[in-house]
Amino acid sequence: xxxxxISITVSAFVFLLVMSAVAWFSFKYFIHQSGxxxxxxxxxxxxxxxxxxxxxxxxxxxxGDDFSDMVPSGAxxxxxxxANTVLRRGRTIKIILSKGSQxxxxxxxxxxxxRQAEIDxxxxxxxxxxxxxxxxxxxxxxxxxxxDPGPGESMPTDGLVHLLVxxxxxxQRFVMPRLIGFEEQxxxxxxxxxxxxxxxxxxxxxxxGPEQIVLDQLPQPGQPAAAETQITLSISSNNxxxxxxx
Numbered sequence: 410x411x412x413x414x415i416s417i418t419v420s421a422f423v424f425l426l427v428m429s430a431v432a433w434f435s436f437k438y439f440i441h442q443s444g445x446x447x448x449x450x451x452x453x454x455x456x457x458x459x460x461x462x463x464x465x466x467x468x469x470x471x472x473g474d475d476f477s478d479m480v481p482s483g484a485x486x487x488x489x490x491x492a493n494t495v496l497r498r499g500r501t502i503k504i505i506l507s508k509g510s511q512x513x514x515x516x517x518x519x520x521x522x523x524r525q526a527e528i529d530x531x532x533x534x535x536x537x538x539x540x541x542x543x544x545x546x547x548x549x550x551x552x553x554x555x556x557d558p559g560p561g562e563s564m565p566t567d568g569l570v571h572l573l574v575x576x577x578x579x580x581q582r583f584v585m586p587r588l589i590g591f592e593e594q595x596x597x598x599x600x601x602x603x604x605x606x607x608x609x610x611x612x613x614x615x616x617x618g619p620e621q622i623v624l625d626q627l628p629q630p631g632q633p634a635a636a637e638t639q640i641t642l643s644i645s646s647n648n649x650x651x652x653x654x655x
Contacts, residue, residue, distance in 0.1 A: 447502060449492035450485045458485060458504065466498045474506040478566070482509030510565050517560035518553045523574050526553050530570055538569030542576045550577035580635035587630035593621040593644050600640065607639045614646030621645065 445465035450458045480486040487505040518526040555573045583603045588596040625643035
């Protein structure tokens with residue numbers, strides 16, 4: 410009788426143990442097979458995406474890359490299945506990484522006027538950055554000498570383009586001749602021979618003595634002068650004083 414009782418007890422214990430194991434493995438299988446919402450991976454790096462997929466025990470599969478104006482380079486721009494799709498645990502999520510903006514090709518602005526360069530940049534949705542003006546003996550004033558970025562380089566939309574623009578050759582400089590005491594016409598000839606044509610005439614009078622004689626000058630004799638230098642001559646007159654450009 411005792412042996413039979415012990416046998417029944419052992420059998421019952423073994424049965425409960427087996428049933429517990431079956432229940433446990435059934436529970437684990439159910440959990441494994443149950444669905445999980447796929448997270449939104451857009452904008453994440455691969456490392457961030459792997460961390461986000463741990464909860465669903467999902468795997469990540471790189472499928473290539475493509476250009477995107479919205480997603481920065483190296484971040485996920487597309488995924489399959491999409492965000493919030495219910496997917497069984499342990500499945501694979503396919504991703505496409507961004508290569509960044511494809512950008513625009515820089516036009517060649519060299520040799521164009523500054524105004525034309527500005528128009529060309531507006532047409533291709535770029536902006537003028539810094540404009541540096543320099544003397545150049547080969548390029549006429551207002552012409553683009555070089556640019557940064559250079560022709561053909563890739564640029565994002567609304568990028569800045571810096572220009573180096575000529576203001577023409579260096580002006581030739583002269584030593585201002587002594588004009589005081591010369592007649593006005595002779596003084597003008599001496600200035601024209603040196604390319605000095607920015608002249609203002611001031612009539613000074615009434616003064617005694619002959620008319621149309623240079624009484625004073627600016628710049629003074631011996632001082633440097635160039636084509637753009639404003640020159641003032643004070644000329645004797647028997648009438649009232651006046652001033653006018655030559």
